[in-house]
Amino acid sequence: MNEFPQFINIPLGDYIKTFISWLTVNYSGFFDGVKAGILSVLLKMQDFLIWIPWFAVILFIFALGWKVKNLKSGLTFTAMLLLIGLMGYWEAMMLTISIVLTAVVISLLLGIPLGILSAYNKRMDNIMRPILDAMQTMPSFVYLIPAIMFFGLGSVPAVFATTIYSLPPVIRLTALAINSVSHEMKEAAHAFGPTTWQALVKVEIPQAMPTIMAGVNQTTMMAMAMVVVSSMIGAKGLGYSVLIAINRTDVAMGAEAGISIVFLAIIIDRLTQSVSEKFKYDE
Amino acid sequence: MEKLRVENLTKVFGKHPKKILQLLEDGLKRDEIFKTTQHTVGIGNVNFSVEEGETFVIMGLSGSGKSTLIRCLNLLNKPTAGKIIIDEENIMDYDKKQMREFRRNKIAMVFQHFGLFSHKTVIENVEFGLEIKGEKKEYRYKKSLETLKTVGLEGWEDYRISALSGGMKQRVGLARALANDPEIILMDEPFSALDPLIRRDMHTELLDLQSKLKKTIIFITHDVNEAFKLGDRIAVLKEGEIVQIGTPEEILENPENEYIRNFIQDIDRSRILKAENIMRKSILKLNNSQKPKIALEILDDSDFQYGFVVDRETRKIVGVVEADDLIDAIKNKKTIEEVMHLDYITVSKDEYVKEIIEKAYETKYPIAVIDESENYIGRIQRGSLLKALV
Incomplete structure (x- = not known):
């Protein structure tokens, strides 16, 4: 009596597996197309990032840090990047950045419109909410399985898994941002007879921008975390070095790659955060 | 000439507002309806008309339904029943497109907490209505600059809204409404967020402006002295219904009931009564x-x-x-x-x-x-x- 009855067994996992297999077989053309698309963007991005001389990158980040934050931050970022380079992880870092950037761009292109849609449409919001909950609580490794089934091994499934994982914050925060534009400001806009599009573009999005930017920051950080995990399915980069270090129980390599990831995350976080600060308006 | 007429206007908030109309007709009061049905009667059976060029003040305490009423006039609130007739047209029959045209060309609104766009500069705020109408950039700028001048904000066009004081912010709000050349201006307690001295200046300025522009103004306030100072005619609203309408002198001399008498008790008559x-x-x-x-x-x-x-x-x-x-x-x-x-x-x-x-x-x-x-x-x-x- 203490055991859960075995005879009523619902094989939900099998259903999902069947569904995913069905997708893979019947929509292989679609997935191949997506794969080719993502791959071409990714490769161009990688080529470009590796092509830029290392000192140009450091100079650029230094200047950016100085401009959006302060001189001290600029110098700190420079020191961090130099250390990553000196430890020998420059190229790995660039590969990581390329996957993160591609995933973030896709997340934003999908996430901001979806966020706006669910702010405007109650039913859309009701549908999105449980999906987003699931996306955020599902262990990140689980995304790797369908990613392999759809796209095989390599960087493309990594971009796919990273995109799925980093999508929720930008959707959530965009919806929140649009919903929390002050009531009087919305009324003021509508009192002048704009179309829905005009009100959205001229008033609501600009007003929502600080919160949307916080969403962009969150999404970037999530992507950064996921790209490391996705090295398990063959994504090159800093995460891959960590993976190798685990396999070899190589403490030195693990520490170096780990520190590089932390530094990169700090730089990306501080920069996107400062940019989002710039969007704040005083009342 | 009559510009605007409101007939039996009713606004009920809740899930099934139409069902409440019958209860209102049966003579149930606001709080009874709320207790039994959880519906709030914002305004019930309001009637009045406003002449062209008149400043019509709607006065009432908070919760009297005055904000609900003024928002019905540009359909920010969709009334439950009744008619709003502006220039012989019932605006409640408008479809979405007609409503946009109506808001773009005929009516503008000034808000209690200004409702300014903090991401825009002063002049961009004033340009907003013209931008929505699709006016050319040069025209927009020129027109807005002129309007800023009429409200006394020359030279402030490129400032951020956050750099302005309360009084200046409301001038921007006023300029934004005026730039559109509306025939009717709705003002929802525009000066109640300002301190008394600034408020007095704004009164004088509004009276000056109005003597030049002769717009039809519908002005909401809870302040008796303000109402009597600015209004050509005043409607006193209580619990969603109009208690009395009249010129300031008429109301002072013949208050309809005890409620009005209490209202006008502490008014400074020497500023209302004329020789x-x-x-x-x-x-x-x-x-x-x-x-x-x-x-x-x-x-x-x-x-x-x-x-x-x-x-x-x-x-x-x-x-x-x-x-x-x-x-x-x-x-x-x-x-x-x-x-x-x-x-x-x-x-x-x-x-x-x-x-x-x-x-x-x-x-x-x-x-x-x-x-x-x-x-x-x-x-x-x-x-x-x-x-x-x-």
């Missing part, structure tokens, strides 16, 4: 070519001790005489002109009692009231000045 409201019409007219004896007879027949003397040709006041002066004239064979006094005071019929009181100290005679063409139309006994204040 013509408290004067006694003068039938008695002495003229400068009369014989003193006849003049004395006329004066004796009246209860007055003083009489104003007008010029026979021009009908303008030339002096004031007492019975004693006339007796003196008869005895010494003088003319009226020789005995009359010249140190009298005249006020125009539109002058406020407050200003008249200040002048009253300067003379011992009654005060003569004259009309636009300077004809003598009445007099104010000094005692009746005090009586007017209570």
Whole structure:
């Protein structure tokens, strides 16, 4: 009596597996197309990032840090990047950045419109909410399985898994941002007879921008975390070095790659955060 | 000419507002309806009309439904029942496109907390309505600059909204509404977030502007003094219904009930009542070519001790005489002109009692009231000045 009855067994996992297999077989053309698309963007991005001389990158980040934050931050970022380079992880870092950037761009292109849609449409919001909950609580490794089934091994499934994982914050925060534009400001806009599009573009999005930017920051950080995990399915980069270090129980390599990831995350976080600060308006 | 007419306007908030209409018709009160059905009657069966160029003030305490009412007039609130007729068209029949056109061209609104766009500069805020209409950039800029000038914000066009004081912010709000050249301006407690001194300046400025622009203004306030100062006519709203509509003088002189009486209790009457409201019409007219004896007879027949003397040709006041002066004239064979006094005071019929009181100290005679063409139309006994204040 203490055991859960075995005879009523619902094989939900099998259903999902069947569904995913069905997708893979019947929509292989679609997935191949997506794969080719993502791959071409990714490769161009990688080529470009590796092509830029290392000192140009450091100079650029230094200047950016100085401009959006302060001189001290600029110098700190420079020191961090130099250390990553000196430890020998420059190229790995660039590969990581390329996957993160591609995933973030896709997340934003999908996430901001979806966020706006669910702010405007109650039913859309009701549908999105449980999906987003699931996306955020599902262990990140689980995304790797369908990613392999759809796209095989390599960087493309990594971009796919990273995109799925980093999508929720930008959707959530965009919806929140649009919903929390002050009531009087919305009324003021509508009192002048704009179309829905005009009100959205001229008033609501600009007003929502600080919160949307916080969403962009969150999404970037999530992507950064996921790209490391996705090295398990063959994504090159800093995460891959960590993976190798685990396999070899190589403490030195693990520490170096780990520190590089932390530094990169700090730089990306501080920069996107400062940019989002710039969007704040005083009342 | 009538610009706007509201007929049996009702707004109910809740899940099934239409169902509540029957209850209202059966005469149920607001709180009964709320208790039994959880629906809030914002406004119930409101009727009024506003003339073109008039400043119509809707006054009520918080929760009286005044904000709900004003938002019905540009359909920010969709009324549950009734009609809103503007220029002979019932705007409640408008579809979305017609409603946009209506808001773009005919009506503008000024908000209590300004409702300015903090991501835009001052001039970009003022341009907003024109931008929505799709006006050309140069025209927008030029027009907005002119409008900023009329509200006294020349030179502030490129500032951020956050750099302005409260009073200046509301000037921007006003300019934004005016830039669109609307025929009707809705003002939802526009000055209640400002401190008293600034508020007074804004009153004066609005009155000045209105005397030039002659827009139809519907103004919401909870402040009696503000209502009486600005309104050509005032509607007092209580629990979603209109209790009384009238000119400030009418309401002061004939308050409809105890509620209105309480409302106007602490009002400064000397700023509302004008000379013509408290004067006694003068039938008695002495003229400068009369014989003193006849003049004395006329004066004796009246209860007055003083009489104003007008010029026979021009009908303008030339002096004031007492019975004693006339007796003196008869005895010494003088003319009226020789005995009359010249140190009298005249006020125009539109002058406020407050200003008249200040002048009253300067003379011992009654005060003569004259009309636009300077004809003598009445007099104010000094005692009746005090009586007017209570």
